[in-house]
Amino acid sequence: MKKIILTVAAFFAFGIGTGFAAPINNLANGQTAVGYLHDSLYIEHKLNNNLTLGLEKHDIYGQYAITNNIRAIIGSRDYHSDSSIYVGAAYNTSLAPNIDGYVSLVGSSDFAEAQVGANVNVAPNVDINVDYTAFRPDHGSDRNRFGLGATFKF
Template structure:
């Protein structure tokens, strides 16, 4: 099973170019996850800071609903996106992603994608996801380290390519807490 998931992750990333969404976390029905991530991104030599906050809830064994706000800042100004999304678990490791992305100062866009996660070690999970809409495609991959049953640290890489803009990509870190 792990070889299938790894093949799907690599194939999806290569086939789609470049998502941003909260790191994939496994939630049981009724669990809620809150988190923060900070990314230092590069956009054609310009530094862009990305701070994101997210809140997710497992509505059932198959559906997770969430909201995420990414705040970008650079020397050229500030920009933000807000995602309202749903994950549908095809199986415990693969999920479909759909949602609405609100761009500051622009119209909302429907987005869709796929995400995968797998256990790599007793307290370490790996994940990857890709999302796209008619103006942007993005992907992310990373690791979640479970400090205990509720709190996890995240280390990840994400990349976002919007039409008529250079790719924003870079490494980040974060923390999340389930309750």
């Protein structure tokens, strides 16, 4: 456990990754997910039936489960300097046995971001994540990309 935490902390400290990269994970109460997607590590923990908190390099966020399939999202991008508070929503559903699909949309006065993806359960507590993310900043160039990553749940 200490090795996982130290590895995650090292990646955050050395500045790997940009943007909101975390997929929409289904976690059990008290479960933690550590994952990698779009050149970024993230960690999130489900505190109770409705609330999940997460952290990655540029984001600190919370997801509140409104129903089993719909979540409200609130977060702060670049929380360590000039931050931008964002809000959004996500929807997830089972697409096939061992495959969950999701769509999320978050935005602030500085950007809008949409993500569509799927989590494929390949082993107990291990998912492969595939997604497409469209990022539209108010200033600068749009960034659209496909991603492939993995999530470990414990």
